[in-house]
Each structure stands twice: as structure tokens, then as C-alpha cells.
Amino acid sequence: MTPTLEDLRPLSLDLALLLGAFAVLTVDLFLPHGRKRALGWLTLALLLGVFTASFFVDVSGPAFAGTYLGGPWALMWKRIALCAGALTTLASLDHVDRHFPTRQGEFYLLLLFCLTGMTILPGVRDIIPLIISFELMGIPLSVLAAYAKTEDKDGVHKHAPEAGLKLYLVSAVSTAITLFGLSLVYGMSGATKLDAIAHAQLSPLLSVGMLMTLAGLAFKIGAVPFHMWIPDTYQGAPTPVVAFLSVAPKASGFAALSAILLIAFRANQAPLASVLVLSIVASLLVGNLMALPQNDVKRMLGYSGIAQVGYMLIGLYTGTSYGVGMLLFYLTGYLVSNLGVFFVLEVVAPRRFGVDVSELDGLVRRAPWLGLALLMFLLSLAGIPFAVGFWAKFFIFMAAYRAGQTWLVLFGATMAIVSLFYYLRVARAAFMQPPATNETLQIRPALAAAIIVCLLGVVGMGLYPAPFLERAAAAAQAFLEGQG
Amino acid sequence: MGNFAHAHLLSIIVAAPAVAALVVLLLPESERLAIRMAALFGALCSLAGSIEVLRTYDTAQAGLQRMERYALVPSMGIDLSLAVDGWGVSLLLLTGIIITAGVFASFTLEERPKEFFALLLVLVAGVFGVFVAQDIFVFFLFYEVAVLPMYLLIGVWGSHGKVEAHGPFAFIWKRFDVGGREYAAMKLTLMLLVGSAAILVVIIAMYFAAGGTSFDLTHLANTKFPRELQLWAFPLLWLGFGSLAGVFPFHTWSPDGHAAAPTAVSMLHAGVLMKLGAFGVIRIGMMLLPEGARYWAPWVGGIAVINVLYGALSAMSQKDLKYIIAYSSVSHMGVVMLGAATLTVDGWNGAIYQMFAHGMMTGLFFALVGLIYGRAHTRLIPRMGGFAKDMPWVAGFFVLAGLSSLGLPGLAGFVAEFLVFMGAWQSAHSWWAIPGIVGAWVTAVYVLNASRTIFFGTGPSDEFHELRDAHGTEWVALWGLSLCLMLFGSYPRLILDFIHIATNEYLPKVALVADQLAVLAR
Numbered sequence A: 001m002t003p004t005l006e007d008l009r010p011l012s013l014d015l016a017l018l019l020g021a022f023a024v025l026t027v028d029l030f031l032p033h034g035r036k037r038a039l040g041w042l043t044l045a046l047l048l049g050v051f052t053a054s055f056f057v058d059v060s061g062p063a064f065a066g067t068y069l070g071g072p073w074a075l076m077w078k079r080i081a082l083c084a085g086a087l088t089t090l091a092s093l094d095h096v097d098r099h100f101p102t103r104q105g106e107f108y109l110l111l112l113f114c115l116t117g118m119t120i121l122p123g124v125r126d127i128i129p130l131i132i133s134f135e136l137m138g139i140p141l142s143v144l145a146a147y148a149k150t151e152d153k154d155g156v157h158k159h160a161p162e163a164g165l166k167l168y169l170v171s172a173v174s175t176a177i178t179l180f181g182l183s184l185v186y187g188m189s190g191a192t193k194l195d196a197i198a199h200a201q202l203s204p205l206l207s208v209g210m211l212m213t214l215a216g217l218a219f220k221i222g223a224v225p226f227h228m229w230i231p232d233t234y235q236g237a238p239t240p241v242v243a244f245l246s247v248a249p250k251a252s253g254f255a256a257l258s259a260i261l262l263i264a265f266r267a268n269q270a271p272l273a274s275v276l277v278l279s280i281v282a283s284l285l286v287g288n289l290m291a292l293p294q295n296d297v298k299r300m301l302g303y304s305g306i307a308q309v310g311y312m313l314i315g316l317y318t319g320t321s322y323g324v325g326m327l328l329f330y331l332t333g334y335l336v337s338n339l340g341v342f343f344v345l346e347v348v349a350p351r352r353f354g355v356d357v358s359e360l361d362g363l364v365r366r367a368p369w370l371g372l373a374l375l376m377f378l379l380s381l382a383g384i385p386f387a388v389g390f391w392a393k394f395f396i397f398m399a400a401y402r403a404g405q406t407w408l409v410l411f412g413a414t415m416a417i418v419s420l421f422y423y424l425r426v427a428r429a430a431f432m433q434p435p436a437t438n439e440t441l442q443i444r445p446a447l448a449a450a451i452i453v454c455l456l457g458v459v460g461m462g463l464y465p466a467p468f469l470e471r472a473a474a475a476a477q478a479f480l481e482g483q484g
Numbered sequence B: 001m002g003n004f005a006h007a008h009l010l011s012i013i014v015a016a017p018a019v020a021a022l023v024v025l026l027l028p029e030s031e032r033l034a035i036r037m038a039a040l041f042g043a044l045c046s047l048a049g050s051i052e053v054l055r056t057y058d059t060a061q062a063g064l065q066r067m068e069r070y071a072l073v074p075s076m077g078i079d080l081s082l083a084v085d086g087w088g089v090s091l092l093l094l095t096g097i098i099i100t101a102g103v104f105a106s107f108t109l110e111e112r113p114k115e116f117f118a119l120l121l122v123l124v125a126g127v128f129g130v131f132v133a134q135d136i137f138v139f140f141l142f143y144e145v146a147v148l149p150m151y152l153l154i155g156v157w158g159s160h161g162k163v164e165a166h167g168p169f170a171f172i173w174k175r176f177d178v179g180g181r182e183y184a185a186m187k188l189t190l191m192l193l194v195g196s197a198a199i200l201v202v203i204i205a206m207y208f209a210a211g212g213t214s215f216d217l218t219h220l221a222n223t224k225f226p227r228e229l230q231l232w233a234f235p236l237l238w239l240g241f242g243s244l245a246g247v248f249p250f251h252t253w254s255p256d257g258h259a260a261a262p263t264a265v266s267m268l269h270a271g272v273l274m275k276l277g278a279f280g281v282i283r284i285g286m287m288l289l290p291e292g293a294r295y296w297a298p299w300v301g302g303i304a305v306i307n308v309l310y311g312a313l314s315a316m317s318q319k320d321l322k323y324i325i326a327y328s329s330v331s332h333m334g335v336v337m338l339g340a341a342t343l344t345v346d347g348w349n350g351a352i353y354q355m356f357a358h359g360m361m362t363g364l365f366f367a368l369v370g371l372i373y374g375r376a377h378t379r380l381i382p383r384m385g386g387f388a389k390d391m392p393w394v395a396g397f398f399v400l401a402g403l404s405s406l407g408l409p410g411l412a413g414f415v416a417e418f419l420v421f422m423g424a425w426q427s428a429h430s431w432w433a434i435p436g437i438v439g440a441w442v443t444a445v446y447v448l449n450a451s452r453t454i455f456f457g458t459g460p461s462d463e464f465h466e467l468r469d470a471h472g473t474e475w476v477a478l479w480g481l482s483l484c485l486m487l488f489g490s491y492p493r494l495i496l497d498f499i500h501i502a503t504n505e506y507l508p509k510v511a512l513v514a515d516q517l518a519v520l521a522r
Helices: A005-030 A037-053 A072-099 A101-123 A127-145 A159-189 A204-221 A229-236 A239-245 A248-264 A270-291 A297-318 A321-348 A368-382 A388-402 A406-432 A445-463 A466-480 B002-007 B009-026 B032-056 B086-105 B113-132 B136-147 B149-157 B170-175 B181-209 B217-222 B227-245 B253-260 B263-288 B290-316 B321-342 B345-376 B392-405 B412-426 B430-455 B474-490 B493-510 B513-521
Strands: A061-063 A068-070 B065-073 B078-084
Touching: A005 A037, A005 A061, A005 A068, A005 A072, A005 A101, A037 A072, A037 A101, A068 A072, A068 A101, A072 A101, A072 A239, A072 A248, A072 A321, A072 A445, A072 A466, A101 A127, A101 A248, A127 A159, A127 A239, A127 A248, A159 A204, A159 A229, A204 A248, A204 A270, A229 A239, A229 A297, A239 A248, A239 A321, A248 A297, A248 A321, A248 A466, A270 A297, A270 A406, A297 A321, A297 A388, A297 A406, A321 A368, A321 A388, A321 A445, A321 A466, A368 A388, A368 A406, A368 A445, A388 A406, A388 A445, A388 B181, A406 B149, A406 B181, A466 B065, B002 B009, B009 B032, B009 B065, B009 B078, B009 B086, B009 B113, B032 B086, B032 B113, B078 B086, B078 B113, B078 B136, B086 B113, B086 B263, B086 B345, B086 B474, B086 B493, B113 B136, B113 B149, B113 B263, B136 B149, B136 B181, B136 B217, B136 B263, B149 B181, B149 B253, B149 B263, B181 B227, B181 B253, B181 B263, B217 B263, B227 B263, B227 B290, B227 B321, B253 B263, B253 B321, B263 B290, B263 B321, B263 B345, B263 B493, B290 B321, B290 B430, B290 B493, B321 B345, B321 B412, B321 B430, B345 B392, B345 B412, B345 B474, B345 B493, B392 B412, B392 B430, B392 B474, B412 B430, B412 B474, B474 B493
Parallel strands: none
Antiparallel strands: A061 A068, B065 B078
């Protein structure tokens, strides 16, 4: 079957993104120093444009002989990625302009490549482009993580290179493991198409292949026991990048995991289920317990992210369309809450690699609205009502209960209370401690706008989750019914 | 406008404090008077609404009235549905009175009044919401909204009083700052949220057992849940809601929390919030899981008896004034749970009436304690003495609250305790009445003892030169609550009629019907 131009239609949004990335690159060549800030606005306009276009352009249907399948599922993931990208761009504008004035073009270029990988991946139905789009997402991220390499002048702590290198090495190793696993899977099934793999006979070698694939992807999302890179990377990368880093690989990882687990391995899930449960329990335990003693907020958020992955995995583990839909909703809620917290940190401690809890002391007296926003984000992460995080956790628990996993509900709810302890510790610093300095906080308008959007998301979806919820559920249903 | 307000009165009652909170947040910090007036306006709106609801509740028709329903998550059957029954009517009124009194009691608060009033109003919006919610999920949402602001209210505005670390575990006490306000705030929040987790699990279980289509309370109440589910779910609900109601042994957050909290927060917390817990046990636990309730009633009642006695005895041994009142709350909430566990008409009437009466009484107590502490700068009773010379009215009100607390006829507390003990006597476990009455006697000992030491006898010594009687806005809370205590004590039918209607409707579904017919005929 020869590819035709029609095959590009389902991928038109991703192509637009890619062309936009090249446009940013070209414009960068002609912009004089000192005017590079415009690139950020260009990127933002591009992302918003593509986001708007996603509501008008029809991108459903198969492409390239079923290698790619557009539909509600892929579209929802695309929008999540575009939102994350737009918010990150908005929050990075000033950071990038101030700290890397000459290297702005590459920053946005890398971000856009990463986003292109993220938007293509959920629709992919073949393991080879799956890995390629995953790497398109992953490799630029390691560069972004090391972006502050020259910032750290004292030469003792090389946080930024450490962050970038750790991320790169972990990505490379995990990709290798995934590829090895997938090559075994290919050997046993003779197919690279996900739905064709589903027909393979279960054999020990196939199980090994599946387990290795799972392990490789677990690295990416930072599920225990493959979580070690997360805290260090979070601590060392520039804060806006960490914000993106805390969301992008998780989103892509879950998109890939859903496709592989629920399509390719659907018939042969038995050997994976127990491993998945172990990983869920371990992620919830390790993430929550290790977050407790952290004094560095970024590290704490890293560990808390591991715990959040545990909750999301519950949705995946149920394997029902309801559970997967709730995973999607959870991710949406996690995105706005987590980005919000990091953006607040960016305001409070713009140049720091680690952010000690005490730096947030008395935040509410220095900037009342910022303190309130921080509180809402933390409550959302902890899963407290009238913030989106509550609905997210609640729906995940509903899915688990419906799938007969009552004990997971109890365990997850207990762990949510443990999490409250460290989230409230940050709130305590912001609300109950006297301010460490009386310096007024400079909040740049762009960053403020990003925080406001996050806050609106957290509160808006918290007050009226129905439209998002129904979209997520519909997307998951379409996905599991093979409509993309 | 009039029609709109009339049709959406319940929404308005719930929303008024929340809107006032938003207004308070938007006002600049320097406009202190405007902030206070906005808070007061929100509270008064709700109070007026509550009185209107009480006035217009159709006692002949009974049942749920003023139904309002808005879809929240249609695909799962979550509706924001509000309505009142006879219990809701009385508890709304209680909340309205307490929040108004609370705003007056903290009218002169100096430290960051803006955030304080905003949080206080959000909290009270949650309380109103719980009492009118007819969807178990929305019930839970409001419940959480009522519980969580407490963390900041205690942690930021709480008092500095600390418990001296001693004993073999002193080093742990020091490490965790036991008795400090942040310790109290964290302890309270974590303990109550463990309870919430238990509640959430049961809500999910009930939702699916009832077909997975609706969270509506009436729908769930009409569903006959399997016995097995009822038997494991009821204790979880009892633990979850009970931890807020101060049920032994999950009451330990309460003395620390109440002692550390600022005046208005203690008033609201002991006066209204603990009632949410007891209300939850009855309204959700007993009514939705009747078999579970019957099976576990001996345990619930037995532990309530421990509450009554243990709370009273602990109060007797305290030297800190706030801890006395806090432990007396634990004891009085035991009376509520005891009334609930009797599964009799009198017992349930008494339980709800005790919520009402104890809310007024403990609100008055905490308002007075705040006044005394603000002037004496100590809460240690042994150091006080002869305060009545300088603050005669405060002394008078304190004794009045104390008399209601120990159940003097003519005051609201008597009506409630009398009904509960009557219910206990009629129940399958008549012996419950005896320790209950002993508890009331111990209450008399510690309340009278405290009143004597603080207000009468020698003194006051020179260190208490700032003592003076209440003045300005402080009078409002004191007079208002005292008059209510006397009014509802001498003419209980004002509220009891409404409570009785709801009890009559609900109880037959829970208790064995045959037992009830005899009681009703009497």
C-alpha cells in the first residue's frame, strides 16, 4: 500500500508543530541579539494556534496502513501535550530571556521537538514509530535538563550537568531495555503492529520480552523501582524545565504504556498484572515515604510525583475503559497542579537549583495571592475537595473499586493522607512562618499569567469536572474499542 | 427577587458565607472595618435564611422540603441537591447562631483579620452544606470543606500555650512540639482525614452496591444493602465520622485542637463541627446501613458511655481552662452518640437536641474562655481567683453555661440529657443510663469547681490588673447565646417539634418496627 497525501491528514497537527519548530529555527537566525525574546512569543502563538486548530481540523482516521490511528484518544493527549507546552513556554519566557539570552532559539526548538514527539506518540499503533516518537520526546528533554550548565559557576556542585546526564543515561538505558524487550516480542509474534502482536501465543520468551518493555517504560514514568533519577534531575534542572519534565515523560510514558499493555499485550496480561501491582504498591510507598523527610521542595515534588504515578498506574492496571479514562483525567489534573507548584517556585527562587522549604517562609505575607495559589496547587496534589486532584483520586479509586480492588482503594486513600503531611509542610512554611526576608517578590506578567491559568484549571475543574471527565471517558472508550 | 430568594433559599444560605469570604479576600488588608462588616453580613444572611427556613418548614407535610437539584457530574449521577428535613432545620439554625456569635466574638481580632474571616466563612459554608446536602457525594465534599480550613485557622491564629514535656517520652514530645498550635493543627487534620478516607471507601462501596447510578441519599436509603457490606461498612463510617465527633479513642485531637484554636474557631469547632461527625454517623451510617447500625449499636453505645465518663473525668483533672471545656465537649458528644445508639425515638430526639444545646453552650463557654484569656493572659485555673469582682457579668454567664452543661432544668442541656437518658432506659441496654447520669454528676463537680476557683474566693492578685467586664461587640455573643440557652431550655418545643418529625420518619426504617409502635403509641 503506497502512502498517499491523505495519510498525512491525521498527522496534520503534528506536522504543523514540526514546521513551526523549523520556523522558530529560521527566525532565530535572523533575529538580532536582544530581540530573541520574540521567539518565546512565537512559540506560544504557534502552540495556541495548533491547540485552537485541534478543535476545527479533522484528524481522525488511520494513516500509513494502520501505523497511526487518529481519534478522540490521540486528540485528547495532543491537547494535554499542547497545554503543557504552552504553559511551560509562558512560564519560561522571562527565565530563558534572563538566564540564557543568546540561547533562546534552541530552547524553544528543543521544546517544540519534544512536544512533536509527545503529540505523535498516542496515536501510534506500531512499535517502531512508537519508540521513535518516544525518543523524539526524550532526547531533547535531556538537553533541556542540562540547559543551565554554565549557570553553576562555583564548580563544586555541578547540578545541571548531573541532572542532564542522569536523565540522558537513564533514558538511553531504558530505551535499550525497551528495545531489547520489543525485539523479543517481535521475534515471538512476528509483527510490529500492536494489534498483530496481540495474537501471539504466550511463551516464556514473550513474557521476558513484555517484562523488559514494561521495565523500560517504567523508567520513563519514574515508577518504583526505576525512579532513582527523578529527585536528582528535578533538583538540578532549571525550574520551568523541571515543570515540563515532571509532566511530559509521564504523559508520553502513560500513552505508550496504554498502547502496549492494553492493545499489544491485551491477551497476555497475566504475567504482567502482578508486576504492575507490585510497582503500584512500591511507588505509593516509596514516593510518599521518601517525600516526607525532604527539605528541598523540588526533591519533595520529585518523590511526590513518584507517588502520583502510583495512582495513575492504578487506572491503567484496571484495564477497563473507565479506569483508563480516569488515568487521562488524573493526568490532566496532575498537569495543572504540578506545573502550578513549579511556577510558584520559579517566582520565589528563580535562580536556585534546590529550593529549601524555608525559602517559602511567610510567602502569604509577601504575596498573598501567590500563597493562596500555592495552597490550592498543594491541596490539589494531595487530593482535597474542590481542587481537581480530589476528583482525580476519587475517580481512580472508583475505577479500582469497580475492578474489584477494594484493598487498593484503602491503601491508596491511606497513602493520600501520608502525602498530606509533606504537602502541608510546604503550606505551613508559606502560611505559618514569619517571612525570611521582606523583599517584595517580583512576579513577571508572563509567569503570573501561567500561574493564573493553572489556578483556573485547578479550581475550575475542581468545581465542575463533568465536561473534562466525560471527554476523558469517551476518549478511553474509543481507544479500547480500537477507534483511536 | 423575592421569589428567587425564596426558591433558592438553601443555596443562598450555603453560598452567602462563601461569597462573603470572596469579598473579604478581595478587600484590601487595611480596610479592617469593611472586612469585618462583610464577614458579619455573610453570617447574618445565613442566620436570617435559617430562621426563614425554620419559619416556613411545613410541619404537616414533613419530609424533605425546599428541594433544589443541579447536575454536577451527570454521567455518574452526582447532583448538587439540597433539601431540609426537621433535623436540618434545627441544625441550620444552630450553625447560623454560632457563626454570627463567632464573628462577633472575634470582631476585634488584630492579626491578619482578612485571611481569618475568609477561612472562617469558607468553613461555615461547608457546615451549612453538610446539613442540607441530599447527595452523599456532595455531603462528603462539604464535609471536607468544613474540616480542612481548621488546619490553617489553628496553625496560624492559634494560641501559643504549650504542654510541658515530661515523662519517659519527653524527647518525642519536644521533637514534635506537642501541645503547640502547629502540632495541634497537624494532629487534627491528619486524624480527621484518616476518617475521611474510611468514609470515602464506604461511599464508593455503597454507590456500586446500589447500582452505580446515583449518589442520592434517598435512593441509597431505599436500597437494601447486603448484610455483609453493612457489617463491615458501618464500623468504617462510625470510625470516619466518629473521629470528628470525638468518639473514644479517636478523640485525642480534640482537646489539643480546641485548646490551641482561637476563640471563634473553638466556638465553631466544638459548637458545630463536632456535630457534623455525629450527624454523619446518624444520617449516613445508621440510616443507610440499618442492619449494620443494629448489629453495632451495643458497641457504639458502650463506647459512647466510655466517652461520657472518660471525658468528664479527664475534664475534672485538668488545670487548663480550655482543656476543661474541650474534655467536657468530648463528654457531651458522648451523650449525643449514646442517644443515637439507643435507636429509640427519645434517644434520637435527645441526640439531635443535644447537638443543638451543646452547640450553644460550648459556644458560650469558648467565647467566655477567650474573654478571660484575653484579659488574664493565662488559662491556668490554680492561678486565678476572685475574678467575679472585676468581671461580674462574665462570671454570671460562665455559671449559666456551666449549669446548662450539668443539666439544670430550665436550660437547654437538661432537655437533651433527659431525653437521651430516657431513650437509654427504653433501649435494649438500659444500664447505659446509669453511667450517663453519673457522667452528668461528674460534670457538675468539675464545672462548679472551676467556677468557684476562677470567679470566687480570694483575689484577684495584682498580676491580673487588666481584668474588666465584657464591652462593645463582645456582649452580643454572650447575650445571644445565653438567651438561646434559656429560651430553648424553657420552651424546647420550638425546635423539638421539628426534630421529632424527622425522627418519626427515619427511625422506623432503622430500628425494629415493632419496638417503635409501642413507643409511638405512648
